[in-house]
Amino acid sequence: MPATDPSASTSIEAIEQKFLCLDGSDAGASLPDVGELLGSLTALHDWQALESRDQCYMVLQQYLVDKHDVDSLVCLLKLRAEWLGDAPAYRDECRDVLASSTKDRLAVAKIESVMTSAERPMAALKRLELLNALVPGAACVDKTWGYGVVKSLDDFYKRIVVDFDRKPGHMMAMAYAAQSLKLVDASHILSVLHADPGAFALMCKERPGEVVLMAVRSFGPMAVAQLQNEMENGVLPPGLDWKNFWSGARRQLKGHPGIRVPAATKKSELVELSEGAVVSGPVDLVQKIAALNDVPGLMASMSEFARTTGAVGLSDEQRAVLADRLCFVLKATATTHSDNDKVRALMLALSFGFTKLPVPMRSRHEEEFAMADDGEVDLLGTLCKPAIVLNAAAKLSAAIVEDLVAALPVDRDPAVGAGLAGVLDEMPYSLLDSLLPKALSADSVSKAAFIAKMAALIQDVSPSYAIVLWICRNQQNPDVAALVTSAALSTKALLCLEPEVMGETLRLQHQIAKIFRDEKWIKGQMERMTEVERSAFYERIHAMEGAWEPLQKRAIEKAIFKHFPDIVAAPVALASPAEATLLSPVTSFRSLNERKERYRVLVEEAIPKNVQDIETARSYGDLRENFEYQTAKDLQRMLLQQQSDMAREIQEMKGTDFSALEFTGKVALGTEVSLIFPDGHGTTYHILGDWDSDLPLGIISRSSRLAQSLMGHVAGDQATIPGEDDGQSVEVKISSVQPLPRSVLEWALGR
CATH class of the missing domain: 2.30.30 (SH3 type barrels.)
Incomplete structure (x- = not known):
């Protein structure tokens, strides 16, 4: 512990005494508040009393596990994640600790949903906090x-x-x-709107300035055009014109000390909160900045000062105030791990002409910054740290990302270029699209490093969607075009369209699909392919389902035929959608849901009951002669194997309602076939998926012997089907083949 704190020994003993009551050693003591205990752990960490810190941490962790207090446990794990530098390996430990703290199925589902991702533990724990707060009614x-x-x-x-x-x-x-x-929360503008739409509509008409203040507090700073878009997107009541609303708001907010409203002609400037008095000039603004102690207010005021005054002609007093408040913001971002605020503060500091700042911080935060030899923060070095650039770019607007890239010396500093090239596969598309043109410019010293990294990434089995999209969009650049052949790039782009994805990846997937609808792009790609590669490319597009709307897909194929009319002079016979579906496991939604329900009963009822039976049998004594125990264990092995098999089958099986299958006139999956037997009687069957069977309705599985013997036949054919007795067969005539009737489609949906 530091020698500068002579009372630390006594304080440590007092803190350790607090934790004694948690492990039962001091049964008479009253239990302290968990928040107070977390504060005590922080104090031990600050005093470098690491052994005491870790012992007390383990006592508190076990106490919270035993009490099934998941929310407090998340706070404790976040604290330890900060101590460990948010090390990725700690995420698995967090997951195991949380899983051991609860048997509640909903809590376990939330833990499994966020703690098994590739995110760092701090981010995963914050997502778990959000899930825990998403209760009915939230x-x-x-x-x-x-x-x-x-x-x-x-x-x-x-x-x-x-x-x-x-x-x-x-x-x-x-x-x-x-x-x-x-x-x-209840103060958010959308909550206010939904709590009382009538009162909110009246407020918009009579007090529009108050509504704008509420909007900026809810949505954050934004340009006037962006604010208009947010308000017109379901916030303003019907019939209220934006122009009239905004004019009224401007009149009411004129001279308001809490908000900065740009001039009527400057729609690109931000409407933002501005704590304090209205400023009349640079001196007043600096005085205001000196008095502020909140990060949002400081960022807004210093941004305004940068726009109106800039770095030219600053007095020593003004520079001292700006340096002091920038140090305050940077220290705050180290505590909150807010990389987007950190980046904005660094860019402001550089714009004011600072290169270093003496930011006072604890040693554990120094790794978040690039430190100069004299112990001050190297502003540009910190801004160029790949981790900071990545985290900030994911949260900043596209305009600020462009400003960030403009500040990065990626084209002048090989070390910066090498560092950012190393994380290309983790970059969001907005950052890639701004950074790569600068990095690949003719006079860039980092060009070779980025070219080599991109070449390696695009050759990977599963390159990032952002990399694939950027390379597809920049084929006019000879250096980019040389990274990969057109055939290989097109194939990788098509592979990106196959998986079911969500979030930002889904948006990129849609953008990649849109590229194929660009006739000029697809012509350029195919011109650089061999004849065999063109044919394979066309066949893959023709066989793809779901990537485009039918009309869009036909337009793509039409563009291919237009420029390469001989590509399919003798086309390969491709399977119809119905025939293609036969190659993969498929069943009705009804049967899939029934199988999932049986799996739920197995996991939630049969297996837990078996575990209880084993414990009961174990209590009878001598396991070697215990018939009940051996029987229960045999059943356990069978149930666990059944669980494994059912889970795999459900994972592999695809549900469908059969309505999208193309009818070809042949007996296939998703068809109704009527048979006439030798004695003259007729029977109708409906061929559905692997798990489908309902004989009263004539529904049979496509994997049944009867369905297999009918596949491919058309109306009027003779077919040999299995007879009622084993080894016998019957000749029947197929009287008709039709699409499935509505009643069977409804059955498949489970109705």
Whole structure:
């Protein structure tokens, strides 16, 4: 512990005494508040009393596990993640500790949804906190669906059902909900709107300035055009014109000390909160900055100062105030791990002409910054750290990302270029699109490093969607075009369209699919292919299902024929959708849901009962002669094997309602076939998926012997089908082959 704190020994003993009551050693003591205990652990860490810190941590962790207090346990694990530098390996330990703390199925589902991802433990724990807060009745916002209220949570399928304004009853995977949803409180403008639409409409008409203040507090700083888009997207009441609303708001907010409203002609400037008095000039603004102690207010005021005054002609007093407040912000971002605020503060500091700042911080935070030899923070070196660039780019607007890239000396400093090239596969597309043109410019010293890294990434089995999209869009650059052959690039782009993805990856997938609808692009790609490669490329597009709408897909094929009319002079016979479906496991939604229900009963009822039977049999004594115990263990092995088999089968099986299958006139999956037997009687069968069977309705599985003997036949054919007795067969005539009737399609849906 530091010698500068002579009372630390006494304080450590007092803290250790607090934790004694948690392990039962001091039964008479009252239990302290968990928040107080977390503060004590932080104090031990700051005093470098690491042995005491770790002992007390383990006592508290076990106490919270025994009490099944998942929320407090998450706070404790976040604290330890900070001590360990957010090491990725710690995530698995967090998952195991959390899993041991609860038997509640919903809590376990939430833990499994977020703690098995590739995220660092701090981010995963924050997502778990969000999931725990998403209880029925909680208000939230989604970028796509807008405002919503949590309706229910499903622990078996790990889903959340949210009633969004734009999509009531929308089901979301817990893992995706933890990424895309944002909790909102009662003061959020959307909560106020939904609590009392009539009162909110009246406020918009009579007090528009108050509504704008509420909007900026809810959505954050934004340009006027962006604010207009947010307000017109379901916030303003019907019939209220934006122009009139904004004019009224500007009149009411004129001279308001809490908000900065740009001039009417400057729609690109930000509407942002501005704590304190209205400023009349640079001196007043600096005085205001000196008095501020909150990061949002400081960032807004210093950004305004940079726009209105800049770095030219600053007095020593002004530079001292700016340096002091920038140090305050940077220290705060080290504590909160807010890389987006950190990047904005670093860019502001560089714009004011600072190269180093004496940021006071604890030693554990120094690794977040590049430190100069004199112990001050190297601003540009910190800004160029790959981890900071990546984390900030994922949260900043595209405009700020462009400013960030402009500040990075990636084209002048080989070390910076090598560092950023090393994380190309982790970059969001907005960062790639701004950074790569600069890095690949003719006079860039980092060009070779980026070319080599991109060549390696695009040759990977599964390159990132962002890399594939950027290379596809920049084929006009000779250096980019030389990275990979057109045939290989096109194939990798098509492979990106096959998986079911979500979130940002889904957006990139849609952009890649859109590229194929560009006739000029597809012509350029195919011109650089061999004849064999063109044919293979066409066949893959023709066989793909779901990547494009039918009309879009036909337009792509039409463009191919237009420029390469001989490509399919003797086309290879490709399977129809119905025939192609025969190659993969498929069944009706009804049968798939029934199988999932049997799996749920197995996992939640049969296996737990078997475990209880084993424990009961174990209590009878001598296991070698215990028949009940041996019988229960044999059943356990059978049940666990059944669980494994059912889980694999459900994972591999695809559900369908058969309505999208193309009818060819042949007996195939998803067809109705009528037979006439030798004695004159007729029977109709409906051929569905592997797990489908309902003989009263004539529904048979496509894998049954009867269905297999009829496949490929057309109306009027004679066919040999299995007889009622083994080894016998019957000759029948196929009287008709039709698409499935509506009643069978409804059955397949489970109705």
